[in-house]
Amino acid sequence: MTITTSPTIAPPIGLLAELTHRCPLGCPYCSNPLSMDMAAQELDTETWKRIFSEAAAAGVLHVHLSGGEPAARKDLAELITHCTSVGLYTNLITSGIGITPAVMAKLNAAGLDHFQLSIQDSVAESADKIAGYKGAFSKKREVAALVLATGIPLTINAVMHRANITRAADMVKLAIELGARRVEIAHTQYYGWAKVNRDALMPSREEADIAIAEIEALKAELAGTIVIDHVLPDYHARFPKACMGGWARRTLNVTPTGKVLPCHAAETIPELEFWNSRDHTLLDIWANSPAFNTYRGTGWMKEPCLSCERKEIDFGGCRCQALALTGDARAADPVCHLSPDHIKIEEALTASTDNIVMDYRYRRLEKTKS
Amino acid sequence: MNGFDEIADAARPHLPRGVRLRFDAIRKEWNLLAPERVLKIDSIAVEILKRCSGEACLTDIVADLAQNFAADPVLIRKDVSAFLHGLVQKRMIDL
Numbered sequence: 001m002t003i004t005t006s007p008t009i010a011p012p013i014g015l016l017a018e019l020t021h022r023c024p025l026g027c028p029y030c031s032n033p034l035s036m037d038m039a040a041q042e043l044d045t046e047t048w049k050r051i052f053s054e055a056a057a058a059g060v061l062h063v064h065l066s067g068g069e070p071a072a073r074k075d076l077a078e079l080i081t082h083c084t085s086v087g088l089y090t091n092l093i094t095s096g097i098g099i100t101p102a103v104m105a106k107l108n109a110a111g112l113d114h115f116q117l118s119i120q121d122s123v124a125e126s127a128d129k130i131a132g133y134k135g136a137f138s139k140k141r142e143v144a145a146l147v148l149a150t151g152i153p154l155t156i157n158a159v160m161h162r163a164n165i166t167r168a169a170d171m172v173k174l175a176i177e178l179g180a181r182r183v184e185i186a187h188t189q190y191y192g193w194a195k196v197n198r199d200a201l202m203p204s205r206e207e208a209d210i211a212i213a214e215i216e217a218l219k220a221e222l223a224g225t226i227v228i229d230h231v232l233p234d235y236h237a238r239f240p241k242a243c244m245g246g247w248a249r250r251t252l253n254v255t256p257t258g259k260v261l262p263c264h265a266a267e268t269i270p271e272l273e274f275w276n277s278r279d280h281t282l283l284d285i286w287a288n289s290p291a292f293n294t295y296r297g298t299g300w301m302k303e304p305c306l307s308c309e310r311k312e313i314d315f316g317g318c319r320c321q322a323l324a325l326t327g328d329a330r331a332a333d334p335v336c337h338l339s340p341d342h343i344k345i346e347e348a349l350t351a352s353t354d355n356i357v358m359d360y361r362y363r364r365l366e367k368t369k370s
Numbered sequence: 371m372n373g374f375d376e377i378a379d380a381a382r383p384h385l386p387r388g389v390r391l392r393f394d395a396i397r398k399e400w401n402l403l404a405p406e407r408v409l410k411i412d413s414i415a416v417e418i419l420k421r422c423s424g425e426a427c428l429t430d431i432v433a434d435l436a437q438n439f440a441a442d443p444v445l446i447r448k449d450v451s452a453f454l455h456g457l458v459q460k461r462m463i464d465l
Contacts, residue, residue: 059396116405224459229406
């Protein structure tokens with residue numbers, strides 16, 4: 001490879017491969033964009049393999065195979081075999097739908113390192129309603145058993161919101177019962193579909209606080225039994241999250257059509273120019289594409305971030321959230337109590353608990369990109 | 371598992387599936403790769419983990435290290451036990 005990153009740009013450590021936007025579930029907080037890619041536009045097997053080879057050569061350690069539902073791709077096991085052969089650690093992020101015993105055997109033989117299974121709630125009826133898919137919960141239990149039988153480590157992934165927040169601790173218990181070594185309790189982040197559904201998803205501050213305290217207590221109590229990763233709800237925080245560990249510092253995303261993004265929501269920022277892996281190598285995109293360089297580092301910042309002692313800690317928070325709530329992607333993430341727009345978070349919290357919406361707008365692949 | 375920070379002499383520590391000790395040729399460092407985790411590993415830790423095959427028990431591992439590095443087995447046992455206990459808590463080592 002002739003292109004190298006400059007000494008000031010550290011190589012990426014993780015790559016999220018959104019293999020497809022096809023998915024049988026309709027979770028109302030899906031992180032995919034509102035306008036999704038159709039099957040015919042997806043990258044072919046050979047292009048994905050090239051991307052994975054380039055990722056390994058660029059310094060990527062973990063590859064996260066996601067979607068949509070990655071099992072909707074018939075070449076999933078072939079892609080995992082390739083990732084393994086170039087030394088990448090493979091993490092499958094799946095709804096479990098489509099993981100039959102035959103598919104599981106192929107994934108196992110391909111050398112899959114880690115299986116991450118989403119579960120929508122600890123009780124079947126609610127879980128199926130959230131997923132918009134009847135029978136999803138019982139299917140997922142079957143898939144967890146298949147994973148366990150292979151010896152591949154299992155993580156249970158649970159997104160928390162108003163419909164399930166009172167059962168956060170039950171989700172941890174369910175994960176242990178299913179044999180998971182790790183559980184991710186992620187409070188909903190309001191982007192894309194979740195932002196559309198915010199008034200149906202946002203829990204009250206009291207409910208969120210109780211759940212947070214329960215999960216934090218379980219972390220220490222269950223050390224050695226299960227690893228708990230707790231993604232806190234940023235609307236309730238004082239400081240913003242270090243979104244993606246800082247823009248273009250650690251990870252990159254490849255969309256089903258090959259566009260390379262600094263984060264899954266980056267396409268919501270109109271000023272950014274994305275490059276496609278069909279036209280450029282991954283390392284070239286990482287080092288040189290405008291989208292990665294626009295908010296890399298701290299040079300783009302304005303006040304209050306510019307003079308903030310935390311600017312290398314949280315990197316001003318999330319650019320997509322700053323744009324969505326303030327109209328300016330260079331503004332401080334309004335989650336920060338120092339942001340002049342922080343009132344917008346307070347207003348959203350109040351509005352969502354005052355105007356409770358019961359129905360979800362389910363995530364469906366109904367629109368095509370022009 | 372709960373509350374004991376000592377690894378038993380007869381325990382046979384090993385890396386479970388999904389946890390890999392790997393030399394990163396690009397960054398020129400050893401890593402322990404696990405689900406959603408990358409731990410940078412120093413040279414002493416590499417020597418410990420290379421011996422965690424699931425065949426050797428803690429006593430064997432400590433004796434081997436003491437011999438190879440001409441160090442006090444009592445001190446080595448203490449360090450190895452504390453290091454491995456930390457990884458057990460993170461589910462990156464099974465006993």
